Amino acid sequence: xxxxxxxxxxxxxxxxxxxxxxAEKLSDNPVILVQxxxxxEAWQGRLSTMQAEADSLLDLAELRELTNLDSDLKALExxxxxxxxxxxxxxxxxxxxxxxxxISGRIILGxxxxxTYSTTTPQTGGRWxxx
Numbered sequence: 001x002x003x004x005x006x007x008x009x010x011x012x013x014x015x016x017x018x019x020x021x022x023a024e025k026l027s028d029n030p031v032i033l034v035q036x037x038x039x040x041e042a043w044q045g046r047l048s049t050m051q052a053e054a055d056s057l058l059d060l061a062e063l064r065e066l067t068n069l070d071s072d073l074k075a076l077e078x079x080x081x082x083x084x085x086x087x088x089x090x091x092x093x094x095x096x097x098x099x100x101x102x103i104s105g106r107i108i109l110g111x112x113x114x115x116t117y118s119t120t121t122p123q124t125g126g127r128w129x130x131x
Contacts, residue, residue, distance in 0.1 A: 004057055004089055011050055018043050018099050026110060030117040037110040044103045051096035058089040 001009075021040055027033045065085040069078050083090070 003060070004092065007053060007057060008092070011053075014043075014046060014050065015095065015099065018047055018103070022099070022102050022106060026106070026113065028113075028117075030114060033110055033113060033117070037107055037114070040103055040106055040110075044100065044107070047096060047100050047103065051093065051100055054089070054093040054096045058086060058093045061086040061089040 021043060024036065026036060062082060065082050066078075068085075069081055073081070
C-alpha cells in the first residue's frame with residue numbers, strides 16, 4: 001500500500017466529517033452559532049496538520065517521480081509528466097487546502113454574525129447579552 005493510500009485510510013473520515021460540518025447551515029440562534037464556530041475551530045487545527053502531511057506526501061512523490069523521469073526530456077515535458085504522475089497527491093493536498101480556507105471563511109462569517117446579533121437581536125431589545 002502506498003503512503004497516500006495509508007494516509008487516506010487514516011484521514012478520510014476526518015475529511016468527510018469536516019465536509020459535513022461545512023455543509024451545516026449556520027444557526028441564527030447566537031448560542032448555537034457560538035457552539036458551531038467553536039466546533040469548526042477545533043477541527044481547523046486537525047485539518048491544518050493534515051494539510052502539512054499532505055504537502056509532505058506531495059513533496060516526496062515529486063522527488064520520487066523526478067528521479068524516475070528521463071533526463072533526455074525537455075524541461076516542459078518533465079514538468080508536465082511530473083504533474084501528471086503526482087496528480088493524486090496534489091488533489092488531496094488541494095482538498096485539505098480548500099477545506100481549511102472554507103473553515104476560515106466560516107469562522108469569519110460566524111464572528112460577523114455574532115457581532116451583528118450582539119447589537120440587533122430583538123429578544124434583548126437590540127442588545128444580545130446572553131452568551
